[in-house]
Amino acid sequence: MHRSAPRLTRILACAAVPVMLVVAGCSSDSDSKGSGSDTGSSSSEGSSPDTKQSAATVEPAKFAKLPQPCKALASKTIEELVPKVKNKAGTAGTSSDTGVRGSCSWNGLEDKGVKGSNYRWLDVSFQRFESEAGLGSGEERAKDAYEKEVAKTRATDGAKGVKTSPAAGVGEEATAIGFGLKKTGEDFKYATIVARTGNVVVTLGYNGAGYAGAKTPDASALMKDAVTAAKEATTSVAKAN
Template sequence: MAYVTGTALLAALVVGCSADTGTGSSAADSKPGEETVAAAAPGKYRTLPEPCRAVASSTLKDLLPGAAELTEEQQKKVYEGTAAVTYDTDRRVGCRWKSEDPSSSHSLSIDFERVVSYDPAVSDDDRAREVYTEKETSAGLSSPSATPENTKTAEDTKGTEKQTSPAASDDASDPASHALTSPVSEDANTDGTNTDGANNDDANTDDGADASDESLQPRILDDLGDSAFLDDLLTRAGSTAQHRTVSVVFRTSNVIVTVEYTEQPAVSTVVPDSRELQEKAQALARNLVEEFND
């Protein structure tokens, strides 16, 4: 007759009881008092649009008036735009267009940045919100309640000291650059007057300059994407050239979009129309928001 030793019987009973508990190996793996941290939700957008095709031809014709005077082949080249150099098209892309006519030159750039959080406890949206806030602060608009009065820099509060003019370059409209300059320049302070007395009359008398209109000051935009702001900078380069760049930056989920629209008149005494540039830049930004929402 078959039989088992007492030791073997005891081992069999232990195995049977363990199998009946239903706890499995997970109980052994977990540590007392240890909490499981759930990974944050990924961002809404996993890819980015092709930037040089993101702007409709009709919009480009309106923003780049000089192109209308070119030959059909030249117009096609202008409207195709130039893609920004990027090393990861899933994370950042951009495009730039430029046209010239006898009275002025115009340039347009757009930049799409898809923000990804590498912290499992921080969502892509939250990280994108942090990046956007940094840009907003750099533009002097650190609070949703910011107004032209409280966006002045420390230099502005001194009143009698003239700011140093920033060096003018094509980088002002480079889509790869996200470090927006201060909305206050040596040409136009926050109350819309010109700090350079010699050129003050030109800025205030030029048709469409709107230098004293507070509604055109750099500001938070409440009706664009999840959050947005507008920056407006007039820059002089010596005594013969000046250009105005209007920047609209907005966030939609985990993507940050920057639109920069620049006009440089051929005549140094002409001040670019701030209102017109702002309206056109905002209209384009709204179109881009709709494209992301489709």
């Protein structure tokens, strides 16, 4: 069987060069076409616009801003929980970005003469999370922060008799943490509510002690008041948006 002149010329030319070059440049016509076809298929799959877009898409954050922390609780609530409050307007915490994080606190000492004095402290803080392609949706990030805050509160240094339970009716999920703590020579009772609503985590702390013979606050009563205040604080997020 006779080979065509062009094909014979090509075979002879390939035979005259080193083996490495023959492998690289002198493959058959059918091999070249197959290789080109495979390369095109692989490139197409790797650069699929739909795949890239899907990986970069995250659910938009539910809430775009936070309420003013010192206005998140009504004046009536503050007066009831903190008798003889020093500053009804509250003391705002420092924040480099009030659109992402903010807090406020109130405290007061009710002097009952020979019956001693009742001290109360109330604080509330807010933390908002944006949706980011590399980190996840705002809600997912808030869920993670919520769980970490609960764990952090439970591990408060010196806390005794820590009790944890769900806080019903507060945001989308909430945990109530109660414990006792000895400081300034007195027995303090603490009630903390950590809640999440959408992409925002709300933490409300309420504690108190009895001085000069006054009774230590009842833990269950303290927690009940904290839950009521936490509901109000969490609701303020939706109102702000």
